[in-house]
Amino acid sequence: MNSFFSQPTLQLAQSLIGMELVHESKEGITSGIIVETEAYMGPEDRAAHSYGGRRTKRTEVMFDQPGSIYMYFIYGMHVCFNIVSGPPGKPEAVLIRALEPVSGIALMEKRRYSSWKRSPAQARKIMHLTSGPGKLCQAMGLGLELYGSKMNKGPVFLKENKKIPASMIEAGPRINVHYAGEAAEYPWRFWLRGSPYVSKS
DNA sequence: CGTCTGATTAGG
DNA sequence: CTAATCAGACGA
Numbered sequence: 001m002n003s004f005f006s007q008p009t010l011q012l013a014q015s016l017i018g019m020e021l022v023h024e025s026k027e028g029i030t031s032g033i034i035v036e037t038e039a040y041m042g043p044e045d046r047a048a049h050s051y052g053g054r055r056t057k058r059t060e061v062m063f064d065q066p067g068s069i070y071m072y073f074i075y076g077m078h079v080c081f082n083i084v085s086g087p088p089g090k091p092e093a094v095l096i097r098a099l100e101p102v103s104g105i106a107l108m109e110k111r112r113y114s115s116w117k118r119s120p121a122q123a124r125k126i127m128h129l130t131s132g133p134g135k136l137c138q139a140m141g142l143g144l145e146l147y148g149s150k151m152n153k154g155p156v157f158l159k160e161n162k163k164i165p166a167s168m169i170e171a172g173p174r175i176n177v178h179y180a181g182e183a184a185e186y187p188w189r190f191w192l193r194g195s196p197y198v199s200k201s
Numbered sequence: 202c203g204t205c206t207g208a209t210t211a212g213g
Numbered sequence: 214c215t216a217a218t219c220a221g222a223c224g225a
């Protein structure tokens with residue numbers, strides 16, 4: 001299973017589509033099928049946090065074993081969940097961008113909407129629970145404390161699910177990496193064809 | 202130190 | 214389209 005994370009990063013990003021991501025937290029279990037990922041290819045990828053081999057407290061974990069968990073805080077208010085890939089010393093990672101909720105949907109709703117500041121009466125739809133990298137972390141209860149821990153050796157792990165044929169996986173440019181020049185065009189975002197849970201815009 | 206910015210989201 | 218909101222990155 002460790003070899004699963006040792007796949008080349010672009011391949012791993014596609015293999016993850018269709019797998020079930022599970023988080024066993026104190027509050028309860030939540031899980032969802034991964035329907036959207038993005039690959040970040042390390043020192044040569046201008047969109048990557050590890051571009052140019054940048055090695056800081058934040059990016060350090062990307063130099064660790066594949067299957068390590070990279071969490072980061074962004075825009076002053078969101079966290080994102082990534083799985084480190086590439087051999088040790090090659091700082092690559094796969095960002096999990098969207099899930100189709102499976103287990104613990106009530107808990108997901110609670111986590112996302114209980115501290116709702118504005119109109120709580122609005123009917124929120126299940127597609128808004130995990131259809132984005134920040135949303136899924138909130139719904140799944142994935143926080144910065146997971147930084148550096150290992151997939152399948154703690155409260156966060158993958159479950160095999162039904163195999164997704166390659167023809168069901170689409171590829172396109174990554175989201176919000178306009179600062180990355182040419183790299184912004186690379187088709188390193190992958191998603192499950194037709195899934196309503198894929199992030200918008 | 203000071204300044205800028207971002208692998209986002211929700212609302213208008 | 215923009216506000217929200219702040220840690221990290223980097224230059225001085």
